[in-house]
Amino acid sequence: MQNRWLVPFLNLGHLLDHLAMLVFPTAVVAIGREWGRPYSELLPLALGSFIAFGVCAIPAGWLADHWSRYKVMVMFYFGIGASLFVTGFAQSPWQIAAGLTVTGAFAAIYHPVGIAMLVASPVNMGSVLGWNGLWGNLGLASSALLTGALVDLAGWRAAFFVPGVLCMVGGIGFLSLVRNPGSAKKTSKSIGLHMDARMMARIFSVLLIATACGGIIFNSTTISMPKVFDERLQALTQTSFGIGLLVAVVYTMAAFAQVLMGALIDRTELRRLMIGVALVQVPLLFLAANLQGWAMLVAALFMMLAVFGQIPLNDAIVGRYVADEFRARVLAVRYVVSLGVAAVAVPMIAALHRTEGGFGNVFFVLAALAGGMLLASFFFPSRAELTAEKDKFSSRQAQAA
Numbered sequence: 001m002q003n004r005w006l007v008p009f010l011n012l013g014h015l016l017d018h019l020a021m022l023v024f025p026t027a028v029v030a031i032g033r034e035w036g037r038p039y040s041e042l043l044p045l046a047l048g049s050f051i052a053f054g055v056c057a058i059p060a061g062w063l064a065d066h067w068s069r070y071k072v073m074v075m076f077y078f079g080i081g082a083s084l085f086v087t088g089f090a091q092s093p094w095q096i097a098a099g100l101t102v103t104g105a106f107a108a109i110y111h112p113v114g115i116a117m118l119v120a121s122p123v124n125m126g127s128v129l130g131w132n133g134l135w136g137n138l139g140l141a142s143s144a145l146l147t148g149a150l151v152d153l154a155g156w157r158a159a160f161f162v163p164g165v166l167c168m169v170g171g172i173g174f175l176s177l178v179r180n181p182g183s184a185k186k187t188s189k190s191i192g193l194h195m196d197a198r199m200m201a202r203i204f205s206v207l208l209i210a211t212a213c214g215g216i217i218f219n220s221t222t223i224s225m226p227k228v229f230d231e232r233l234q235a236l237t238q239t240s241f242g243i244g245l246l247v248a249v250v251y252t253m254a255a256f257a258q259v260l261m262g263a264l265i266d267r268t269e270l271r272r273l274m275i276g277v278a279l280v281q282v283p284l285l286f287l288a289a290n291l292q293g294w295a296m297l298v299a300a301l302f303m304m305l306a307v308f309g310q311i312p313l314n315d316a317i318v319g320r321y322v323a324d325e326f327r328a329r330v331l332a333v334r335y336v337v338s339l340g341v342a343a344v345a346v347p348m349i350a351a352l353h354r355t356e357g358g359f360g361n362v363f364f365v366l367a368a369l370a371g372g373m374l375l376a377s378f379f380f381p382s383r384a385e386l387t388a389e390k391d392k393f394s395s396r397q398a399q400a401a
Contacts, residue, residue: 005177007128009170010114011135013076016167017110018139019146020080021053023163024100026147026226026244027156031096034156039227040350045097049104050219050343054336056108061332064113070180072113077171079106085164088157099160112332117181119319129312129319130262137255137308140222141248148226148244200321202381207317208337209376210274213369214310215338217281219345220366221307225250225300228359232296246297254304261309265316269383274313278374281306285367289360310373314338 028042035042064072083106087099118132119125143163150159229243264273284303291299318330352361 003179003181006179006181007118007132009174009178010073010118011132012170013073013110013114013174014132014136015139015142016077016080016163016170017107017114018136019143019163020084020103020167021049021107022140022143022222023084023147023159024049024096025223026144026247027151027159029226029230029243030151030156035093037093040354042093043223043350044346045093046100046223047343047346048097048101049107050346052101052104053108054338054341054343056105057112057332057335060109061112061116061329064109064116065329068180069113069117070178072109073117074171074175076106076109076113077167077174079109081164081167081169081171083164084160084167088160088164108335111335112329115315115318115331119315120181125319126262126265126267126312126316127259128262129265129315130259133258133262133308133312134255136311137251137258141251141255144226144244144247144251145241146244148239148241148247152239152241199381199385202379203317203321206274206376206380207314207334210278210310210373211314211334211338212341213373213376214307214314215341216345216348216369217285217366217373218307218311218338219343220349220362221304222251223345224349224359224362225304227353228296228300231359232292250297250301250304253301254308257305257309258312261312265312270313270317270320271377271380271382274377274380275374277306277310277313278370278377281310281370282367282374285363285370289363289367 024046025043028039028046031037032039032042060072080103083099083102087096087103090096090099115129115132118128146163147159150156150162225247226243229246233243233246261273261277281303284299284306288296288299288303314334315331318334348365349362352365353359355361357364
C-alpha cells in the first residue's frame with residue numbers, strides 16, 4: 001500500500017514552516033504602532049528565532065537519523081503550533097523574543113527532516129523538490145496575507161493564535177493519515193559514492209558558499225519585504241492587509257519559479273542552472289535599491305523569482321550526491337549554514353535601515369552577495385567532469401576485482 005498522504009503532508013509542513021517564521025515580520029509593523037516603538041528596535045526581537053532556526057537543524061537531523069524521522073516530524077507540527085499560540089499572549093518585548101526563539105527551534109526540524117523524507121526515493125527528484133518549494137513559498141505568501149488580515153480584523157495577537165492552531169491541526173492530520181515510512185535506507189545509488197574525496201570537497205565547498213550567500217539573500221528579502229512595501233508603495237496601499245496582499249501576490253507568483261526550476265533540474269546540468277540564477281539576481285537586486293511605487297512592485301516580483309528559483313538547486317545537490325542514510329545530517333549542516341548565517345539578516349536590516357540609504361543599502365549588500373554566489377557557481381563541476389569521475393571510479397573497481 002502506498003503512503004499516499006506522505007508527500008502532501010510534507011508539502012503542507014513546508015507551507016506551515018515558512019508561514020510561522022514570517023508572522024512577526026508582518027505583525028511587527030502593528031506591534032510598533034501599538035507599543036509606540038520603532039521598527040529598528042522591535043525587529044531584532046526575531047534574531048533568536050532565526051538563530052534557532054539554523055542551529056537546531058543539527059540536533060533535529062541527528063535525532064531523525066538515529067531515532068525516527070516520522071516521530072520528529074510529529075514534534076515539528078505540535079511544537080511549532082504550541083509555541084506560536086503561546087507567543088500570542090506576550091505582554092513585553094522579551095516575551096515575544098522568547099516565544100519566537102522557541103518557534104524557531106521547532107521550525108528548524110522541517111528542512112533537514114522533511115526534505116530528507118521527500119528525496120528518499122529520488123525519481124523525478126527535481127520535480128518533487130520544485131513542487132515542495134512552491135508550497136514553502138505559498139507559506140511565505142499566506143503568512144503576509146493572513147497576518148495582515150488578522151492584524152486589521154482582530155489585532156496582532158490573533159496573527160499568532162490562528163497559525164498556531166492550524167499547525168496543531170496539521171499535526172493531528174499527519175498522525176492520522178500518514179504511515180510511518182520506517183528508517184532511512186542504506187543505499188549505494190548515490191552518485192557521490194562514485195567520486196573521490198577531492199571532487200566531493202569541491203562540490204560541497206561550492207554548495208556551502210551558495211548556501212551561505214543565498215540564505216542571507218533569501219532571509220533579508222523575505223523579512224524586509226513587508227516594511228519595504230510599507231515605505232515604498234504608500235501610493236498603492238496604507239493598510240496592513242493591503243501590504244500583506246501585495247507581498248502575497250509577489251510571493252505566490254514568484255513561487256512558481258521553483259516548479260520551473262524543479263523541471264529544469266531533471267533535464268539540465270546543475271552548474272548551468274546555478275550560474276544562470278545567480279547571474280540574474282545581481283542586476284535585479286541593484287535595480288530594486290531605489291525604486292518606488294509600481295516600478296518597485298514589478299522589480300520585486302522578478303527579484304523574488306530569481307531568489308526563490310535558487311532554493312531547489314541546493315537541495316538537489318544533496319539529494320543527488322548523498323546516500324539516503326546520511327541525508328538528514330548533511331541537510332542539517334546545509335541548513336545550519338543557510339539559516340544560521342541568514343540570522344545576520346535581522347541585525348543587518350535593522351542597522352542599515354537606520355542609515356541614510358535605508359533599504360537601498362540593504363539591496364546593495366545583497367547584490368554583492370549574489371555576485372559571490374555567481375563566482376562560486378563557476379567552480380561547480382560540469383556534467384562532463386562528473387561523468388569522467390564516475391568512469392574513473394568504475395575503472396578502479398574493475399581493476400580491483
